[in-house]
Amino acid sequence: MWRLFKRFFASKQKETFETEERKHNPFNLDLGTRSGFEAKQLLETVTQPERLKMYADAVRRLPMPSALWDEYQRLSRAGASNRKLSSIIKGDPVLSAQILKVVNAPAFGLRKPIVDLNRAISHLGNNLVRSIVAKHCFSQVIPQMRGAYNLTDLWKHGMAVSALAEVVSKHIPKCEAKTAAAIGLFHDIGRMGLNFVKTERQPIMFNHEKGILVHEAERFGCTHVEVGCIFAEHWNLPEKIQQGILWHHHPGAADKQVVPESIRAEVFAVYIADLLAKHLEFSGGNASKTLPHESYAPLLPKTTLYDLMQNKTISKELWRINCIDF
Template sequence: MAKAINMAVVEQALSGFTIPPQPGVLLAIKAEIESDDPNIHRIAELINQDVGIAGFTLKVVNSVYFGLRRKVSSVEHACKYLGLNRVIKLVSSVVLRFTLSQGKTDRFTTALWHSATQVANAAMLIAQQLRLGSDTVDDAYSLGLFHNAGMALIAGQFPDYAKVLKQGLQQGHSVPESEQQHFETSHELLGYMIAQSWGLAPELANVIAYHHSPALMLVSDDLYEKRLFALLKLAEHMTEENRILLESDQDPEWQQYKTTLLDLLELDELSLHDLGDYLAQHEVPNCYHH
């Protein structure tokens, strides 16, 4: 696995920030799923308690990514289609988005969740196309949605957050470097604490903690972590995350490590155009298909 997290560093990064707890509805859904005889009708009832969560769950299930021949019209049908394990992953991600957004409609917050959705869908589709298995597909989707969750916490406290990051990129500084210099924290560590608090798999939490540290992630002895990391980085690159979030065409991490990342996924640069076409067919805009 990736290098052990230094909790003293995490505690320092948390200074002044509150990790949002899991809402009662999510805890109740988890409890029902983990019971000896989970009741899918009860799970659907719990999801339906929050119209925003219910609506977004249906929107995702009815999207082109799941390729349903007929639209699902109820949360109960969605639960039956997805299965219990996938329901909790999807609903957790949906709830996190609503919890961190808290009704904010500023440009950066809007861009943040738009980008997270694009990266999640791209990572999921790439894992599907590479036939990496349903667990990897699901984890890639969750990782895409959660990886920048810490940004929402910092942006909520510092209105100039996006501006600082843009200026840092222009001056050749990485995002974590700019965050440490100006805000004395890191969205990677905050994201790690959110992932830990919300019960994400350890592999996902580790990748979130180090997703701007390719030199560390790529020497991990955990192949699954490295593969998830490569999926995330490829999805970020293909969906042009920096352009969406920070209006920047610079992607220094990809440029420096793309050969190693592609090797992990048994891909070459020529195959990215075919992947771009595949993403476009599933309505995911990307830099290889304009």
């Protein structure tokens, strides 16, 4: 009798679990309730090889970022103390002043100003400090050209997606938060390269059905994903960041099996972070929004996009970064 009861109880548990699993709809965000628009992210683009070569040649003529970036990355990966990190940053007075300016902004709610770089790093957190260091180092080697995209807005959008990806990663099984944050920071860096060549075609009306990648291919002859991969390779960014740049649009259009398993969770975290940043009207990203492909639903087992949008940490991070004045 006891064995029969155990079997019955187990079957009911399984049935309840399967029912709840079927009911769980993580992608429950109404994309029409805010600014921007819902669009299809079709991946089939027609690249013009000669134009892509123009952008590639322009990128490859850029110098490498300062040695400070490599040293900071090395120490950060090794888990160095804030004191050690601050000793590296102190070698660049402009960067040091920038970090102190950020930490003392009203958005960070200090009662007394912080004048010590070590304390500033501790208060801002490693992810935000890394974003500021990256923006400082890479901005020195990226020409400040007027073009289709505003560079300051792009950096702030990358910083926002980086911060949100770190938050979102906690809800995705086996997702490496640091990797997701790093991909988030650089995911749209290719847009900066699309400013380099002034011989773009005449402006083309955005077609919602085709999506942003097709629009870029028609306007520039290539996409920011392709140019971003050239940037990442030229600057020897880690392999996972290169892969993240390559795949960061795929969760909105294709089955999850298309993205390599080794980077899938992190790419998904970045995609959600980017979607939330745009839906919460943070400037810098493209205006089109697309829910993730249904195959990604199991990667968000215990929360939903709507719940994440209501997350106070998400709102706080966006507000803090929006208040940063470069």
